[in-house]
Amino acid sequence: MPVLRQESTSDAPPWKHRDWRMRIGGTWQSADASREVIDPGTGTVIATVPEAGITHVDASVAAARSAFDSGVWHVMPADDRARILWRIADLIDERADDIAVVEAVNQGSPLQDVRAGLIPEAARVFRYYAGWVDKVAGRAARLRVDVSEFLTYTLRSPVGVAALITPWNSPLLMAAWKAAPALAAGCSCVVKPAELTPLTTLMLAEIAQEAGLPEGVLNVVTGDGVTVGGRLAAHPDVDKVAFTGSTSVGRDVVRAATGNLKKVSLELGGKSPVVVFADADVDAAIDGAARAIFSNAGQVCTAGSRLIVAEEIYQEVVDGVARVARTLNVGHSLDPRSEMGPVISAEQRRTVMGYIESGIRDGATLVAGGQEAGPGFFIEPTVLGDTRPEMRAVTEEIFGPVVTAMTFGSPDEAVALANSSRYGLAASVWTRDVGAAHRVASRLRVGRVGINVHGLADVTMPTGGFKESGWGRELGPEGLDLFLETTSVFNRLDAR
Template identity: 55%
Template sequence: MTETQQSGSLAGQALATWQMVIGDARRDASSGEWIDVVDPGLGQPFARVPQAAEADVDDAVAEARTSFDDLRWRGWSADRRSQVLWRIADLVDRHSAELADLETRNQGMPLSFASAHVLPSVARTFRYYAGAVERIEGRAVDLAGPGTRRFHAYTRREPIGVAGIIVPWNGPLLSLSWKLAPALAAGCSTVVKPAEETPLTALRLAELCLEAGLPPGVLNVVTGVGSRAGAAIAAHPDIDKVSFTGSTEVGRSILQAAQGNMKKLTLELGGKSPVLVFEDADLSAAIPGAATAIFSNAGQICTAGSRLLVHESVIEEVVSGLAVAADAIRLGYRTDESAQIGPLISQRQRQRVDGYVAQGLRDGAEVVTGGAAPEGAGFFYPPTVVTGVHPSMSLVREEIFGPIVAVMPFADEAEAVALANDTPYGLAGSVWTEDIDRAHRVAGLIRAGRVGVNVHASPDVAMPTGGFKQSGWGRELGPDGLEPYLETKSILVAVDA
């Protein structure tokens, strides 16, 4: 592993103060409490945001409910709403350097990655759903009633109401766009709660949405810890739908809280995605592909390929090549142009990742490379390759959310599929083979919401993503991503014979 590169210091600097966006106002928390926002590359706070309580969530929901009931957004024509979404995308492009800088300082990803990949994807998501607004359509049916009675029947697609959007810390701005753009396209009003670790780009995006012409009250952003602000959103009787991305454990608590008013839910939860490398795979593509699958964003990706299943005839070559690839990855602070991955989000997360490796060693696993945090500032952790594991280990069964890959051999296709599906999760996976029949067959047998063939692909806005089993409910992105924010109403009109 190359040496961690960092620069800059926040010592002695005053913390930048941000406020929540509720209606057309910028607000502190009603309690007067604040949360420090930490730069994970330096391990020091650089900003602070309000610590919202239930009363603040009540105010935000009241603004959203009023904006929904008075038709200030959903009552607009499809063309007019589409134009606002398109302007939001244009403003994201115009402010991309500012947003990328803010995202990397807050989340830790390299600036080059945010600029080249995250911000263009955010803008594209808003443009995709700007186009979808005018494709929200019902259908008409002529029905025959008793005797000579006839009916003209038709359906309407209407916004579900007020949507609560709870966003994770691993890709805060991109994840927010996946939820907010379709919610607005459907005509919903929203209350957004970003992760307490990464709230800043959500607040800035809210300002840009207002600048683009989104009516006040349609988008409200409250900040604070999930156990207070997030829990209040999940349980609020005036919120009709919640979209959440995060851990399966928290997803269960949201499910319980939502029972009060039977609110609809979209949940993207944990993952332990398999990468299957067969004996006929092109290893010159499969090895760097497996490295990208697990080490991108320091492994802090829901769909990360954290279980590498390799045919026994090529496992030595794959492990050796993967170790070389891991050692070549450069950790660095966000502005280091040579940095390929940044730090983990917090000291707590780094301790959690390190604890899994330590437990794996106690269980008999072997670390091929990595496995120890470097010295110095920031919450960095090296790409780590672990062998000698078995399916019952916590390294293999539990989501780590760090740059740790567990490698296991398989003897044949049946064993590969069995190992791939031996998990409570089902978010993603990939199959690496030159046999096209096997590729389609195995991809069809893996129980996951998205499977790549000779690629462990990042999702595109045009294709749905979501989980099987305990990886969640519902889908985001593509046409499917609009559906959770819509209701279908049937209307029957009696027509004289």
């Protein structure tokens, strides 16, 4: 597989000549230890960031707690808080070119995808929740109990200090998904970005400071997930933890959070089905299925990694997806011809290759791809045909550009296969029969269903999972609810 190489950008790309530090309270801090940040498209070092220890985590939580208890943020007038969140969005837009280059090189996605989609969407998330700041309100009612009359109402208040632990696959957008609603609710936050992709979250901290966010309200601590993330999940002064990542680490977060029974929300793994019926627009289904698995090299929680196709059109669909896989331009994030980048690390490439080899050993047919390339951590877009539900490649999340394909004979069988996963994050249904599409969608045990589209997310609509794909819903009004508490007040009107 020829890999398209990076074209020269400039003598001073935006990730160089920077002193990358953590934001704790009102200061930028380093640490005794450091961690190298790698460009997965070349395997070379692009930056060095602090490796936080427990003392840094405790200091960040203390800063967030002090800011929250002082009321410097959540007591500020709502329109002033909204203006600051809106200003964060404006600054993201103003610096989008630099942010996009850093994000693309650090994470590996093609620059054009990052610049046109992920960075503007992060700004949009902050604008959306800026609009919610002055709309956080309870409800009121009159109540009669026996002979007494009561005026009852609810108060909505921020949960307190929120720890936000984000993944490496869309770093800035995932930070926005959590930080924007948490700040809109009035919380103070500690953000722990993934150790592999911390750079744009540190840039977000700079932007928040410039936008006028008070000191201590948004802290960013970089470092190892076990040390930093584990301490945040267990910390007695953290009131809420929001985590996106693997299901296995999600379980660790839940266990760590039991000490003070802090609120927990989780967006975890997925093994999302793409169900193609015989009457589907085959060309559209092929294009949609390919995009569902090869976008971001399959490193998307909602990636369409299980292709479930009606027997009558199975070969046509699989051949079509394989054709896309073979012709896709795979290359470095800064090459303008690149349509798919590398996976994030050498370790992730070994993991993905292990699943491909496991599928072939279990009897799957290698229809396309299946090879790795370098320098960098590249894997060919891969299609495994003739798979069975019990195969590891079918049951376990791969998080790479690998799709498994199988057939179904009836709608009931299609639904049963789609629901057979222990995950329940997303799915898509491809058919021209509108009634059938909605009937099937209502039977799928997932948090998000696309009809003739896969993986579409929007800040106005909630997203999250059933089963082992997590707890709670991010985005939309539901995303704000994750960071709010409710108090019921009963006021007796005839009291003397």
